[in-house]
Amino acid sequence: xxxxCAAVLLMLLSAGCARAKPETPVSxxxxxxxxPSTAKPGTAKPAAPAQPARAAVPPTGARAPAPQAKSTVxxxxxxxxxxxxxxxxxxxTEQLKETKAIGLFTKITLKNQVDDLLDQFRAYYQGKTTxxxxxxxxxxxxxxxxxxxxxxxxxxxxASAIVSSREAIxxxxxxxxxxxxxxx
Numbered sequence: 001x002x003x004x005c006a007a008v009l010l011m012l013l014s015a016g017c018a019r020a021k022p023e024t025p026v027s028x029x030x031x032x033x034x035x036p037s038t039a040k041p042g043t044a045k046p047a048a049p050a051q052p053a054r055a056a057v058p059p060t061g062a063r064a065p066a067p068q069a070k071s072t073v074x075x076x077x078x079x080x081x082x083x084x085x086x087x088x089x090x091x092x093t094e095q096l097k098e099t100k101a102i103g104l105f106t107k108i109t110l111k112n113q114v115d116d117l118l119d120q121f122r123a124y125y126q127g128k129t130t131x132x133x134x135x136x137x138x139x140x141x142x143x144x145x146x147x148x149x150x151x152x153x154x155x156x157x158x159a160s161a162i163v164s165s166r167e168a169i170x171x172x173x174x175x176x177x178x179x180x181x182x183x184x
Contacts, residue, residue: 099155099158106150117136117143120136
């Protein structure tokens with residue numbers, strides 16, 4: 001995937017650097033003004049009609065500008081991976097435990113942060129906190145971004161699955177009945 005992106009970037013840069021041959025400048029046609037007549041009125045000959053100016057013709061040795069050559073290299077088609085199926089919480093927990101993209105101490109820290117967030121939701125539903133659902137959503141989003149930043153390079157498949165599951169997980173946490181069922 002990175003190689004394809006690098007190839008596309010390289011092709012775009014090289015296409016932007018290509019130069020066409022400068023065209024041969026064509027001189028502007030000269031307009032000749034008619035001279036005012038110095039003859040006496042009444043004796044003047046009728047003036048010849050003004051002839052239109054001709055376009056300048058390039059010298060016989062000059063070449064006409066060459067047409068631009070069309071590129072024969074087809075641009076690579078960017079393939080976007082199909083979105084991963086949404087994960088349930090149990091599967092997500094197992095995959096996070098098994099991934100090698102996150103170290104042991106980071107996994108422990110993440111588990112503690114998830115537990116703290118779940119405690120905040122419990123307190124919210126029991127009416128024991130002044131936190132709002134908007135504040136809980138902000139905490140949830142920050143935690144998800146942290147997890148995704150840890151996974152994005154080393155375990156892209158799991159990161160993609162988390163992205164596709166993000167709203168479904170939030171739906172479980174934000175609904176009091178579904179949250180109570182998770183705790184049972």
